[in-house]
Amino acid sequence: MSVFSYEALDSEGETQKGAIEADSPRQARSQLREKGWIPLLLKEIEEKRATKTLGHRRRIRWRSKASTAELALITRQLATLVQAGLPLEECLKAVSEQCEKPHINSLMLSVRSRVLEGYPFADSLSEYSDMFDDLFCAMVAAGEKSGHLDLILNRLADHMEQRHHMKGKILQALLYPMILSIVSVIVIGVLLSSVVPKVVAQFEHSGTNLPFSTQLLMDISAFIQAQGLYVILVFVLLLGLFKYLLRRKGIQIVWHRMILRLPLMGKIIKISNTVRFARTLSILSGSQIPLVEGMGIVAKVSSNTYVEQQVLAAAEQLRQGRSLLFSLSKSRLFSPMMLHMIASGERSGELNIMLERASDNQDREFSLLMTLVISIFEPVLIIIMSGIVLFIVIAILQPILALNNMVNL
Structure with a gap:
């Protein structure tokens, strides 16, 4: 078709x-x-x-990707229809009819075409790797083999909804400080480049000695007027060079490792990655996917290259017969509480349950830490910006008061 x-x-x-x-x-x-x-x-x-390289299989590339929320909705709809006992091709057709975006509609119909041609569902999804990642395809393959595709799809939908919730929580926490920072920089830039020069220029013709704060403000204002565009251009070029250098694997690993060592921010990034690790590995383990294979998949969904490297190293330790506890403890990325819960899960044979509990604990810690950082960052930012504005006001008022005293004398 x-x-x-x-x-x-x-x-x-x-x-x-x-x-x-x-x-x-x-x-x-x-x-x-x-x-x-x-x-x-x-x-x-x-x-x-x-075609990426000669001999590689050609993959279909679509212009747009579905958001996490859209993919979670599609997965939930598929799970409901499969659970109702409908044939898979009918489920895919019904889901495609519910898709509002044409490119997602076309993609689901193309997946259905491959299923009708006799390809396994997981292989059909893997052709569209821009939308369905390794985790999604591996779990669907496990669901097909076990005959519990509806349960696997529900777990995937839960996982994606939780991930979307975490992204929303981070964005909501950072939105106000970001807006405040941008507005403050714009206001101060306008003051220094447009308002301050017109006001302070009146004092230059008076012939009086200007206070140090006023002279400093004038020098800063003159520098911004003369060199501001060049400074912005240099900053943009340095940012582009930095992004180019980060494409190199070695530099990226070093940079991501440095980020993890930052106070507060490093801890937030580390916890967010360990939450993703524990929750994803819990789903894979509960889907009867081999632990070593699951570790390889988990490494790919990490947002930090250094964390990915450490998880792959732990997977290699597992392949050599080491326990998961021993393999993860070498990385020094995971909290003692999480490691104890993983050890308990290995001993009891309920690793997926303990990983889920560990991810819930880390998620709560992440929320508390984000609240703490935002509660500290907001007043500090307000104090810094208020101090800059106060300096500008004092620098302008000092010569005015000095002239007023001279007139009174």
Whole structure:
């Protein structure tokens, strides 16, 4: 079957756009007419393929990716339909019809086409790695093998919803300080480049000796006027060079390791990565995926390259017959409480349960730490910005008061 993008008029005369699956353009038009729609435009979707290197399998690349919330919704819908006992191809078709975005609709129909061709569901998803990562595909493969695909999809949906919730929590915590910082920098920049020069210029013609604070303010203002654009340009170039250097694996590992050593911020990043590690490994372990294979998948979902390197090193220790506790303790990334819970899970045979509890504990610690950092950062930022504004006001008022005293004398 092929996938066709269409544009048609519905019974109310409104234009409808989307994608439909059919064996031929004629059949696609017939399906649209059965809905009471008038086809205006019909075009077969060409799958964009790119070959990375010779001998590598070609993979379809889509222009857009689904957000975590959208992917969680799709997964939850699939789990519900599979649990109801519907055939997988019908489930995929029903989910595609619920997708509002055309590119996701087309993607789900393409996955269904591969399933109808006889490919396993996990292999069909792996063709679209921009949307379905290794974790998703590995768990779906485990669900197909065990015959519990609905349970696996529900676990995946829970995992993605929790990840989306954590992202939202971080964004919500950082939103106000970011806005406050940007507004403060803009206000101070406008004051120093436009307002201060006009006010202070009045004192230059008076011939009086200006106070140190006023002279310093004038020098800063003159520097910003003369060199401000060059400073911004140099900053942008240095930022671009820094990002270019971070593409090198070695430099990226060193930088990410330095970030983990920062006070407070380093601890926040470390906890967020250990939460992701524990929760993801819990899902994989509960899905009967081998622990060594699961560690390799978990390493790929880490946001820190140094953490990824340490998890891969722990996986190698596991492959050599070491325990998970011993392998992870060498990295010094995990808290003693988490390590004790992992050891308890290994001894009792309930590793997935203990990892889930450990991730919940770390998640609570993460929330408390984020609240603490924001509660400290906000007043400190306000004090710094208030101090800068106070300095500007005093620097302007001092010569005014001096002139006033001279007039009174």
